[in-house]
Amino acid sequence: MASTPQIKIPATYMRGGTSKGVFFSLSDLPQVAQRPGQARDKILLRTIGSPDPYGAQIDGMGGATSSTSKTVILSKSEQPDHDVDYLFGQVSIDKAFVDWSGNCGNLTAAVGAFAINNGLVDADRIPENGIAVIRIWQKNIKKTIIANVPITSGQVQETGTFELDGVTFPAAEVEIEFMDPADGEGSMFPTGNLVDDLEVPGIGTLKATMINAGIPTIFVNAADIGYTGTELREAINSDPEKLAFFETLRAHGAIKMGLINSVEEAAARQHTPKIAFVAPATEYTSSSGKAVTKDDIDLCVRALSMGKLHHAMMGTAAVAIGTAAAIPGTLVNLAAGGGQRNSVRFGHPSGTLKVGAEAKQVDGEWTATKAIMSRSARRLMEGVIYIPGDCF
Known part of the structure; x- marks a missing residue:
């Protein structure tokens, strides 16, 4: 043979x-x-x-x-x-x-x-x-x-x-x-807004922060979609209907960000943008059994990657979180308590992560100068x- x-x-x-x-x-x-x-x-x-x-x-x-x-x-x-x-x-x-x-x-x-x-x-x-x-x-x-x-x-x-x-x-x-770290040739906020009304057929209109920093990312409030922000992977990844729900949000957000022209194009662009949901600091038990308290974090964030809830947090999405947290008025910033900040510690399914970020306004537009985090x-x-x- x-x-x-x-x-x-x-x-x-x-x-x-x-x-x-x-x-x-x-x-x-x-x-x-x-x-x-x-x-x-x-x-x-x-x-x-x-x-x-x-x-x-x-x-x-x-x-x-x-x-x-x-x-x-x-x-x-x-x-x-x-x-x-x-x-x-x-x-x-x-x-x-x-x-x-x-x-x-x-x-x-x-x-x-x-x-x-x-x-x-x-x-x-x-x-x-x-x-x-x-x-x-x-x-x-x-x-x-x-x-x-x-x-x-x-x-x-x-x-x-x-x-x-x-x-x-x-x-x-x-x-x-x-x-x-702004990702892309255009504005860090491609719609020109810190918070948008994102219309999603069959779901409704949601408040969303859409940012190009680290990686294009769409943030929505956990409470607006029926979540707490403390979910672990099993709560979402085992349910095809929930995954389809997030993919629909992601696709319509990608259109509003100007990354694709139609919902059908989203299937061939799974890596970007990311879809994430945020909530105020809430205590929970991480996937390893570690207790995360309100004092440990500024907010909770859960993000999906390639159609599934990530087991921790993507590094590029962490950059987006840190940058958005540094800009007063974004959903990420508001979930963290609002105001000026140059770092944020957030809770994810596996525990916590701290990200530093610097952002400033230039000619009326926000721009990020640097984001810093430690990995291994x-x-x-x-x-x-x-x-x-x-x-x-």
Whole structure:
């Protein structure tokens, strides 16, 4: 019987924040996949194990959740004053497409470490001990990100005592700075309003804050849609009707933000925008059994990614939360108690997270200058991945 041999591609499997994915150096990909196109997408789909009608990604590196169905391609930066170019691909689990429309803030935490370990950063940029300040060009959204990577004896420090809710084990802290995090060419608030009336056929009219910061995100009040803001994954992800409800909100919000022209287009743009709901600080028990009190947080936030409630919080959505919280009058700011602030601590299904953000008005329009949060990252495996040679 005729068969096609497998090919092997150097790769590293890494955790970054509360996500994990397969990392590639651009130059290690087959020549045909070193540029955007069908061949690249097919290679990444086969690497992760998609599309999988069983939703399990058994025949690939994916973990059957949006947080573990991710790919990263890195190369020496072509941009002045940057070290590495970072391209993120969100791989659909059950459909044959890779979404290139946004960044992954969690995996950003692993970009600096991979770049250093794979010779993508000039040696004189790496101290013997201390912090390597890695200047990342995020190609999906064309933004600068700074990763402060700890270095010990000339090597990336991966172990440590920093604890991140949503990650079981401690590791070394990596501080990430998202510079000018507004995502997109237009206004940070694409409708021109801090709060809009979002009309959704079959649902009604809801108050919504729609912001381009970190990643395009639609925020609604939990109480307006029958939730408390303390829900865990099982309360939503096990109910197809609830998931369809959120997808409808997301699609109509995307139209109002100018990201798509029709509801039908939303199916091919699952990564962006995100849909989230907010509520004032309320005590609850996290998915790990940890008690979260009102004193621990300023507000509660729950967000969906790729059609499912996220087990913790997407890094880019955290940037959106921090930025919106810094701007008086947004739904996020009001849920946190209103007023001026330059940081916010919010509750998510796995625990809590603090994000710092700076925003100011310029000529009557709000603009974000920086958002900062701490994550961690660790290599899980490195070597080669195997894929059938005829898959692309």
